[in-house]
Amino acid sequence: MSSSEKPLVSKSASAASDAGGRGLPSVHAFQVDLRGIVDLLSHHLYSSPRVFVRELLQNAVDAITARRVVDPGAPAVVHVIADGAQVQVRDSGIGLTEDEVHRFLATIGRSSKRGVAGVVGVAGAAGVADGAVFGDGLGGFGDAESLLERGRGDFLGRFGIGLLACFVVADEISVVTKSAVDVAAPAVEWRGAADGHYDIRILAPEESPAQPGTTVTLKPSPGKEFWFQAPRVVELARDFGSLLPYETVLEDEAGYTYRITETPPVWDREYPSPGTRYEALAAYCQDILGFAPLDIIELNIPLLGIKGAAYILPTAATTSEQGGHRVHIKGMLLTDQARGLLPDWAFFVRCVIDTDALRPTASREALYEDDRLAAVREALGDRVRDWLAGLAATDPPRLNRLLAVHYLGVKALARFDDDLFALTLPWLPFETTAGRMPLTAFADQHRVVHLTAGDEEFQQVSQIAAAAGLGVVNGGYTYDADLVRKLPRALPGVTVVDLDPETIAAHLDTVDPAEELAAGPLLATARRVLDTLDCDAALRAYHPVTIPALLLDGREARHERARVDAEAEAAADGDDLWAGILGALRSVGPRARLVLNHRSPLIQGLIELEDAELAATGIEAVYGQALLLSKRPIRSGESALLNRAFLGLLAHAVGQRPAIQAEEEG
Numbered sequence: 001m002s003s004s005e006k007p008l009v010s011k012s013a014s015a016a017s018d019a020g021g022r023g024l025p026s027v028h029a030f031q032v033d034l035r036g037i038v039d040l041l042s043h044h045l046y047s048s049p050r051v052f053v054r055e056l057l058q059n060a061v062d063a064i065t066a067r068r069v070v071d072p073g074a075p076a077v078v079h080v081i082a083d084g085a086q087v088q089v090r091d092s093g094i095g096l097t098e099d100e101v102h103r104f105l106a107t108i109g110r111s112s113k114r115g116v117a118g119v120v121g122v123a124g125a126a127g128v129a130d131g132a133v134f135g136d137g138l139g140g141f142g143d144a145e146s147l148l149e150r151g152r153g154d155f156l157g158r159f160g161i162g163l164l165a166c167f168v169v170a171d172e173i174s175v176v177t178k179s180a181v182d183v184a185a186p187a188v189e190w191r192g193a194a195d196g197h198y199d200i201r202i203l204a205p206e207e208s209p210a211q212p213g214t215t216v217t218l219k220p221s222p223g224k225e226f227w228f229q230a231p232r233v234v235e236l237a238r239d240f241g242s243l244l245p246y247e248t249v250l251e252d253e254a255g256y257t258y259r260i261t262e263t264p265p266v267w268d269r270e271y272p273s274p275g276t277r278y279e280a281l282a283a284y285c286q287d288i289l290g291f292a293p294l295d296i297i298e299l300n301i302p303l304l305g306i307k308g309a310a311y312i313l314p315t316a317a318t319t320s321e322q323g324g325h326r327v328h329i330k331g332m333l334l335t336d337q338a339r340g341l342l343p344d345w346a347f348f349v350r351c352v353i354d355t356d357a358l359r360p361t362a363s364r365e366a367l368y369e370d371d372r373l374a375a376v377r378e379a380l381g382d383r384v385r386d387w388l389a390g391l392a393a394t395d396p397p398r399l400n401r402l403l404a405v406h407y408l409g410v411k412a413l414a415r416f417d418d419d420l421f422a423l424t425l426p427w428l429p430f431e432t433t434a435g436r437m438p439l440t441a442f443a444d445q446h447r448v449v450h451l452t453a454g455d456e457e458f459q460q461v462s463q464i465a466a467a468a469g470l471g472v473v474n475g476g477y478t479y480d481a482d483l484v485r486k487l488p489r490a491l492p493g494v495t496v497v498d499l500d501p502e503t504i505a506a507h508l509d510t511v512d513p514a515e516e517l518a519a520g521p522l523l524a525t526a527r528r529v530l531d532t533l534d535c536d537a538a539l540r541a542y543h544p545v546t547i548p549a550l551l552l553d554g555r556e557a558r559h560e561r562a563r564v565d566a567e568a569e570a571a572a573d574g575d576d577l578w579a580g581i582l583g584a585l586r587s588v589g590p591r592a593r594l595v596l597n598h599r600s601p602l603i604q605g606l607i608e609l610e611d612a613e614l615a616a617t618g619i620e621a622v623y624g625q626a627l628l629l630s631k632r633p634i635r636s637g638e639s640a641l642l643n644r645a646f647l648g649l650l651a652h653a654v655g656q657r658p659a660i661q662a663e664e665e666g
């Protein structure tokens with residue numbers, strides 16, 4: 001094999017193949033299956049062929065960066081030609097000499113953009129590095145070490161494999177390059193094939209490009225023509241490269257040119273007013289992320305080299321939809337699906353950022369989960385938190401607007417995040433006996449906060465509790481009970497106690513014995529009517545007077561009722577064994593209680609009523625109304641009662657005997 005026809009990676013022979021004597025280990029270097037490696041790094045590392053455009057742009061940008069380290073005034077233009085038949089990327093960068101082509105372009109895993117530390121491979125670690133495979137990594141663009149050192153932080157590439165991405169769409173990569181450092185060196189043409197071989201040719205002066213720089217040309221492999229159409233290449237180049245630091249233009253087969261870069265980024269431009277700035281950032285969000293943001297948080301964290309914007313989603317999101325963020329690294333789009341960039345609690349935010357702090361994985365499609373990402377996550381979380389705190393202090397209506405949409409998600413996270421809880425407490429809405437309001441305002445009125453176990457209980461007692469001056473919060477909504485229990489930690493001096501309807505009963509006034517005696521017949525009627533429903537009747541005086549009766553139903557009573565229902569169902573299904581088991585569990589625990597309100601004019605009317613049947617119908621109607629008020633599910637016996645009461649009252653209103661009664665009598 002001639003020196004001008006070498007494999008991209010030379011297979012490393014054993015470094016000490018015959019060194020191993022008896023009892024002594026013999027040391028060997030790993031062998032490399034070149035075709036397999038090229039196939040792996042081109043076809044299996046990336047999620048889509050589209051990345052070939054990114055890798056070409058990236059190399060062009062890095063080459064210009066390198067050249068400008070030594071020659072700050074050097075031209076900085078990337079020219080892409082997509083004429084359907086081929087894609088060509090030309091840069092005015094540092095170029096390569098023949099020697100550098102062999103060392104960098106043609107050595108898999110070696111990059112001119114990285115120093116010694118990052119280069120030693122497996123064999124290198126074993127101390128048997130084959131220079132052809134795992135070189136020392138020194139040198140670089142123009143072989144000027146200091147140049148490399150100075151420019152390294154600015155390069156996008158580092159792994160020495162990116163160019164192989166081109167083999168996803170092409171069988172051959174052709175590179176013509178002329179060094180800007182060694183200006184006397186002739187231009188070189190290199191052609192690398194997907195099977196792992198390359199050839200190299202020194203160009204005659206008349207073939208040589210006039211200016212230093214590099215041109216990479218790809219022709220589609222069979223079936224990959226789609227990726228070479230100009231509109232597609234424009235779209236990909238804009239997606240990846242819109243924020244690149246050097247002017248990039250694309251020319252199609254008809255000679256039309258398209259601007260690829262749109263720099264400076266929207267957040268770095270000058271605007272006549274904050275309003276126009278906000279509008280420009282919002283329009284960018286619509287354009288890039290596809291939604292009109294509810295609000296915008298500008299991001300500028302110099303310490304981490306982060307610039308960009310965090311956009312608040314316009315509609316409610318759930319914590320499980322941890323959406324992706326759009327991350328540029330030194331201008332190049334890394335991914336629009338980055339995870340873990342913000343703390344979990346900030347799930348209602350989508351970011352677009354440009355940074356040089358984060359490390360991409362080798363596929364350059366995701367971020368390393370490392371200390372830097374953790375630092376960025378913390379810094380961005382702090383920024384969002386500070387912004388929320390700032391809104392709370394200066395613009396509560398704006399914060400309210402946000403929480404009106406995202407309160408459920410914020411509550412979900414506030415359960416575990418004390419800071420977020422304290423921060424948003426004055427704004428998060430809860431259902432209370434004083435209406436829907438934040439807990440801080442509620443606790444100003446009630447140092448003892450009663451919490452119901454569920455919505456049912458809250459509905460039963462809210463009006464009466466409010467009239468009795470008790471502060472009750474509905475614990476029936478998702479996350480609310482957990483948050484209310486955290487209240488004493490955020491608001492010292494406030495206590496939270498569980499509320500049971502029995503506690504409410506204790507707050508109802510007893511009735512004067514003489515008046516209770518007068519109400520005796522009605523109470524007896526009520527007990528008779530309600531007995532079949534496992535409900536007692538009692539008389540108390542309370543506010544508001546508009547409530548004629550209150551259905552108090554403790555947890556035990558509800559449990560007992562559910563058991564009775566199941567027993568009836570099992571019996572109806574002919575399931576005697578199950579019905580028997582349930583029957584054996586019958587308890588004599590507390591029953592539900594219908595507490596008639598002696599202060600209610602309606603109950604007064606029923607007490608004075610002489611028509612016992614009408615009074616019974618009235619009791620049924622009052623029970624039905626209390627039942628509806630409690631929002632409890634209605635059992636079959638109860639719906640029959642409601643029906644009977646309604647028809648009974650209607651019949652009475654029109655002066656007839658109720659049909660059911662007439663039927664029973666007839």
Ligand SMILES: Nc1ncnc2c1ncn2[C@@H]1O[C@H](COP(=O)(O)OP(=O)(O)OP(=O)(O)O)[C@@H](O)[C@H]1O
Pocket residue numbers: 055058059060063091093094095096104105106110111112113140141156157158159160161162163164214
């Ligand atoms: N347009 C170019 N101009 C000058 N040198 C180039 C150009 N393209 C590639 N090279 C050289 O070839 C080497 C290998 O390029 P390749 O794209 O495979 O990897 P990389 O850019 O170094 O790292 P990464 O795998 O992270 O992209 C580069 O380090 C560089 O020295």
